[in-house]
Amino acid sequence: MERKLLFSAKNITKSFYGTQALKGVDLEVHEGEVVGLVGENGAGKSTLLKIIIGVQPQTSGEMFMQGKPFAPADPMAANKEGVGMVFQEQSLIVNLSVGQNIFFGHEKDFMKYGVVNWKKMYEDARKVLEEVNCGYINPKKKVIDLNFATRQMVEIAKVVNMTKSEHGDHKCLILLDEPTSVLNEAEVQNLFKEVRKLTAKGHAVVFVSHHLDEVLEISDRIYVYKDGENAGNMDIKDATEEKLYEAMVGHSTTTEYYHLADQRKPEEEVVLETRDMGVSGVFKHCDIKLRKGEILGICGVVGSGKEEICSVVCGDVKPTSGEMYVKGKKVSYSSPAQALQDGILMIPMERHAEGIVRNLSVAENMALSNAPLLSEHGIVLKKKVDEQADRWIKKLRIKTSSKDAELISLSGGNQQKVVFARALASEADIIILNHPTRGVDVGAKEEIYALTREVVAQGKSVILLGDTLDECIGMSNRVIVMKDGLITGEFQADADEKPSQVSLVTLMM
Amino acid sequence: MDKTSTVSKKGVWKKRLMQNYSILVVILMLIIFTILNPNFLNSSNVVNLLSDSAPLMVLAAGMTPILILGSIDLSLGSLCSAANVMILVMMRKVFEVTGNTYGSFFISLIVTLAAGTLAGVLLGVIHVKLKVPSFIASLAFMSVWSSAALIISSSSVKLPKALKVTSDWYKIQIGPIGLPLILAVLFILGYHFLLTRTAFGRSIFAIGGNERTARIAGIKVDRYKIIVFAINGFCAALGAMFLMVKAQSAAPTVGDSFTLMTISAVVAGGTSLVGGAGSLLKSIVGVFIISIIKNGMNIVGVNAYWQKIVYGLIILVAVAISIDRTSRSRVVK
Numbered sequence: 001m002e003r004k005l006l007f008s009a010k011n012i013t014k015s016f017y018g019t020q021a022l023k024g025v026d027l028e029v030h031e032g033e034v035v036g037l038v039g040e041n042g043a044g045k046s047t048l049l050k051i052i053i054g055v056q057p058q059t060s061g062e063m064f065m066q067g068k069p070f071a072p073a074d075p076m077a078a079n080k081e082g083v084g085m086v087f088q089e090q091s092l093i094v095n096l097s098v099g100q101n102i103f104f105g106h107e108k109d110f111m112k113y114g115v116v117n118w119k120k121m122y123e124d125a126r127k128v129l130e131e132v133n134c135g136y137i138n139p140k141k142k143v144i145d146l147n148f149a150t151r152q153m154v155e156i157a158k159v160v161n162m163t164k165s166e167h168g169d170h171k172c173l174i175l176l177d178e179p180t181s182v183l184n185e186a187e188v189q190n191l192f193k194e195v196r197k198l199t200a201k202g203h204a205v206v207f208v209s210h211h212l213d214e215v216l217e218i219s220d221r222i223y224v225y226k227d228g229e230n231a232g233n234m235d236i237k238d239a240t241e242e243k244l245y246e247a248m249v250g251h252s253t254t255t256e257y258y259h260l261a262d263q264r265k266p267e268e269e270v271v272l273e274t275r276d277m278g279v280s281g282v283f284k285h286c287d288i289k290l291r292k293g294e295i296l297g298i299c300g301v302v303g304s305g306k307e308e309i310c311s312v313v314c315g316d317v318k319p320t321s322g323e324m325y326v327k328g329k330k331v332s333y334s335s336p337a338q339a340l341q342d343g344i345l346m347i348p349m350e351r352h353a354e355g356i357v358r359n360l361s362v363a364e365n366m367a368l369s370n371a372p373l374l375s376e377h378g379i380v381l382k383k384k385v386d387e388q389a390d391r392w393i394k395k396l397r398i399k400t401s402s403k404d405a406e407l408i409s410l411s412g413g414n415q416q417k418v419v420f421a422r423a424l425a426s427e428a429d430i431i432i433l434n435h436p437t438r439g440v441d442v443g444a445k446e447e448i449y450a451l452t453r454e455v456v457a458q459g460k461s462v463i464l465l466g467d468t469l470d471e472c473i474g475m476s477n478r479v480i481v482m483k484d485g486l487i488t489g490e491f492q493a494d495a496d497e498k499p500s501q502v503s504l505v506t507l508m509m
Numbered sequence: 510m511d512k513t514s515t516v517s518k519k520g521v522w523k524k525r526l527m528q529n530y531s532i533l534v535v536i537l538m539l540i541i542f543t544i545l546n547p548n549f550l551n552s553s554n555v556v557n558l559l560s561d562s563a564p565l566m567v568l569a570a571g572m573t574p575i576l577i578l579g580s581i582d583l584s585l586g587s588l589c590s591a592a593n594v595m596i597l598v599m600m601r602k603v604f605e606v607t608g609n610t611y612g613s614f615f616i617s618l619i620v621t622l623a624a625g626t627l628a629g630v631l632l633g634v635i636h637v638k639l640k641v642p643s644f645i646a647s648l649a650f651m652s653v654w655s656s657a658a659l660i661i662s663s664s665s666v667k668l669p670k671a672l673k674v675t676s677d678w679y680k681i682q683i684g685p686i687g688l689p690l691i692l693a694v695l696f697i698l699g700y701h702f703l704l705t706r707t708a709f710g711r712s713i714f715a716i717g718g719n720e721r722t723a724r725i726a727g728i729k730v731d732r733y734k735i736i737v738f739a740i741n742g743f744c745a746a747l748g749a750m751f752l753m754v755k756a757q758s759a760a761p762t763v764g765d766s767f768t769l770m771t772i773s774a775v776v777a778g779g780t781s782l783v784g785g786a787g788s789l790l791k792s793i794v795g796v797f798i799i800s801i802i803k804n805g806m807n808i809v810g811v812n813a814y815w816q817k818i819v820y821g822l823i824i825l826v827a828v829a830i831s832i833d834r835t836s837r838s839r840v841v842k
Contacts, residue, residue: 368722369728
């Protein structure tokens with residue numbers, strides 16, 4: 001049976017601060033179809049969904065909904081055209097009731113003489129919830145009092161209702177971004193039942209998940225994205241987990257790119273060790289050993305706990321269990337300042353939120369972590385600050401009008417180089433690189449790789465959370481794989497014998 | 510001038526002008542008030558104006574780094590009131606017991622400065638460790654300290670004749686400039702050095718610019734913030750002493766109006782209320798702006814009740830011209 005095309009996106013691109021998150025992807029969804037969308041972190045899935053729902057505009061490319069050009073200015077506009085989305089980060093307003101959330105923005109429908117008819121709103125909310133088999137949820141309850149799985153069902157009910165109410169006879173497109181990550185097995189099945197009910201009526205669903213088994217179970221067709229490009233489009237009858245993995249992972253590691261000739265064997269000395277460390281609800285039983293001169297890669301999907309391990313090691317978050325030893329000394333940090341005294345420093349993932357001070361100069365931003373080195377008798381010497389800035393601007397080829405330019409005037413990649421320079425200029429000898437190449441162009445990436453090799457050659461140690469799996473394997477001496485807050489595997493990654501990406505991915509998902 | 514700068518000379522001047530517009534405001538004010546009343550610039554009024562600005566200068570010294578942090582202290586004025594009556598009441602008590610003139614002054618001064626510092630630490634700790642926004646925490650303390658001032662003394666207290674000698678230094682003149690203003694400016698310059706040339710001071714700008722970045726970069730954020738609040742408390746007490754010596758009396762409400770005046774002065778000088786940028790040198794200019802307006806309004810004959818409207822407007826105007834409205838993601842609460 002040939003189904004009618006409901007939605008299509010053609011050659012969509014998106015660049016942020018000069019880096020391309022999407023390099024021209026396509027997506028076609030037919031009526032009554034469930035389309036799975038898979039890919040590594042950063043492959044561009046979430047970016048595309050945000051463009052479709054109108055959170056951000058594409059840089060170029062066109063979208064069509066039911067044959068008509070489709071360019072929503074915001075999610076409300078998208079809803080009106082019959083496109084609804086359940087966001088990965090939940091979008092419910094937690095201090096309002098379930099009913100208020102379901103009809104948020106549609107209160108007018110319940111107004112009479114300017115007053116909201118609460119009774120009717122809650123009655124209708126109950127009906128909506130019953131329709132998605134969630135009649136057990138009290139619509140008068142505040143969202144903050146519900147657990148995450150229940151909130152997810154409320155969110156789905158809200159989207160289903162939103163698209164339904166305005167398009168009784170129209171066909172709708174519903175985007176589900178990681179909807180199952182907080183659901184248990186039974187709830188997932190419940191969700192699938194609901195999805196099938198929707199598609200039976202001719203509506204279509206785009207389903208994004210890291211759980212390939214779920215994608216295979218629910219989808220009619222599966223798109224694979226990789227590095228912002230189409231890497232595959234397979235019918236469900238041709239798709240297997242192995243094929244999907246292969247398409248997601250793509251090409252193999254190149255020797256020169258990661259400077260494998262410079263990869264050295266680490267020394268025996270253990271500089272950092274965690275024993276049975278954990279943060280309740282996030283990760284547990286974490287035993288990690290980092291050797292002097294080693295690059296230790298940690299990989300896992302978002303929510304695997306790898307970020308939180310870094311937060312604990314760099315002193316930003318206190319562990320709730322277990323012990324940590326740095327250079328043989330038992331430590332317990334209450335702030336990154338204390339960790340820095342033991343030589344631990346992190347380059348954070350969220351550059352804008354945690355990496356830079358926008359209104360300070362390039363030179364000042366570089367000098368944040370090593371004031372003692374630049375001081376004499378407690379006075380910070382401007383000459384030393386400037387010399388340091390000049391040295392690193394030259395060494396990392398940072399493009400800036402001057403070392404006194406405000407950091408925000410630099411491009412993303414150059415900002416990241418400044419953050420990198422800060423870490424390298426400090427006395428830290430255990431450096432946590434949390435996505436050091438995020439939002440950095442290819443040329444700068446390679447420089448950062450070369451620099452990382454140089455750093456470990458000096459006897460410093462690195463914990464690396466790669467932006468891609470490829471990077472993590474390519475750069476590391478050893479790779480730890482995490483899933484759902486537990487370490488699920490450890491691979492030796494010698495220069496001449498790198499583990500395959502597929503073998504890691506199977507332990508991640 | 511910076512050798513490596515690629516900005517053209519004209520651009521540099523334009524930028525400098527934008528950064529130092531507050532000096533232009535001072536000149537403009539001087540011209541306006543002189544036109545309105547030629548007596549404005551006569552020597553006795555200038556002397557008066559300059560010596561009047563000393564207490565505000567001390568208070569602005571404390572407040573500027575608080576605003577650079579992106580915090581605020583609304584309790585400054587009432588803490589100043591409490592310290593104002595505290596120092597004089599204590600002087601009288603100590604003098605009664607010991608009969609030592611200067612001894613009673615210095616003992617009371619040291620105890621009051623310590624108390625002010627402690628009050629600052631208390632506010633800082635509550636703000637930083639309990640994560641109470643400084644706006645709220647200081648609003649609560651505003652109420653606490655104004656009550657404390659009234660408990661220490663419910664009415665104004667006079668400096669006894671026998672102790673008047675301790676206030677003589679306030680009248681020493683070096684040319685047209687009084688000793689109190691010189692001391693206040695020296696104090697502000699010292700703090701300016703601390704703020705621009707030490708790791709502590711430079712961190713204040715980083716914390717105000719992006720506190721998360723500062724923390725992850727290994728800066729002792731909590732400790733530095735508390736120190737800034739402690740110094741602010743110290744300044745409130747020091748300013749209170751200036752006010753007491755100047756008036757040769759103390760009153761439990763004398764400092765209350767200074768919260769608004771201090772914030773107006775710092776903001777008029779060019780320190781941002783959003784945090785991350787500002788300078789104590791600019792605050793010196795800001796203090797003169799406020800002092801000139803206050804003095805000028807008096808001399809032109811503007812009713813005192815109207816003056817607070819002007820300070821309020823100054824804050825609004827200064828913030829409205831300086832705030833960055835380009836960022837869509839900035840949520841203003």
